[in-house]
């Protein structure tokens with residue numbers, strides 16, 4: 001992993017070194033785009049996420065993609081981030097970097113990486129100011145009404161499959177650390193006696209690694225995944 005990290009540093013030097021435009025902004029933004037798409041931004045050998053795993057960068061998220069995180073188009077000058085929880089952009093980024101990408105320490109303000117990421121986010125943020133995006137975390141886990149299986153399959157493909165791979169086999173999953181769904185729930189009756197399996201899955205989806213859950217999967221707010229779609233997904237997974 002050390003080698004991968006050095007690769008990133010070397011790239012930083014190469015890209016900033018050939019900045020002869022006099023402006024300085026474009027090469028940094030380009031380097032930022034590379035970092036945005038590269039899981040090796042994080043030095044952790046257990047990380048396989050890049051920023052692009054969870055965030056689109058187009059004005060609206062592309063069809064067929066239901067991410068836990070918002071598109072970062074026009075994100076640089078939002079009034080606040082993470083539903084008002086973060087008031088500095090770098091803190092909003094570092095929240096993801098540390099919690100989801102297993103970054104060991106937050107990216108320092110003056111590091112080439114954070115500066116380049118900043119320039120990249122600015123380059124995809126044409127509006128000088130943008131409203132904060134709503135972010136509603138479901139605190140208390142309760143059952144949801146089961147929905148349509150066909151819709152549930154679509155939700156699985158768009159929201160879960162990029163990381164977890166195909167249902168039942170995990171084929172094509174991003175990392176072997178992402179459990180096979182729904183088979184991982186086979187143990188839940190032993191692990192969580194008396195708790196319906198579906199509630200454990202709802203807890204994971206709504207809280208990710210927070211509220212004492214653990215791991216590095218992101219959490220899904222009500223805005224990123226409605227209860228209706230979650231109910232359809234559970235029906236598809238036969239939970």
Ligand code: HEC
Pocket residue numbers: 036041049050051052053054055068069070071072075078080081082083089092093096097100101117132133135216217218219220
């Ligand atoms: C595993 C998924 C995941 C990864 C990887 C990830 N994020 Fe996030 N990010 C989220 C979630 C979930 C939120 C909260 C919902 C939201 O605000 O977009 C979030 C929020 C944000 C926000 C605040 C957006 C807002 O308006 O509230 C920024 C900025 C951000 N992420 C940038 C990044 C950057 C840059 C990277 C790479 C260094 C990154 N994220 C990696 C999932 C992720």
Ligand code: HEC
Pocket residue numbers: 049053054156159160161162163164175177178179181184200201204205208209214215216217218
């Ligand atoms: C950004 C990648 C990513 C996405 C998207 C994602 N997951 Fe995960 N998920 C993981 C990883 C990695 C783990 C194992 C680490 C952990 O527990 O956080 C995991 C673990 C889980 C577990 C817990 C397995 C256990 O150990 O008991 C469940 C349940 C789960 N995911 C369901 C889902 C569902 C349902 C979706 C879609 C709504 C989804 N995940 C979307 C990456 C992801």
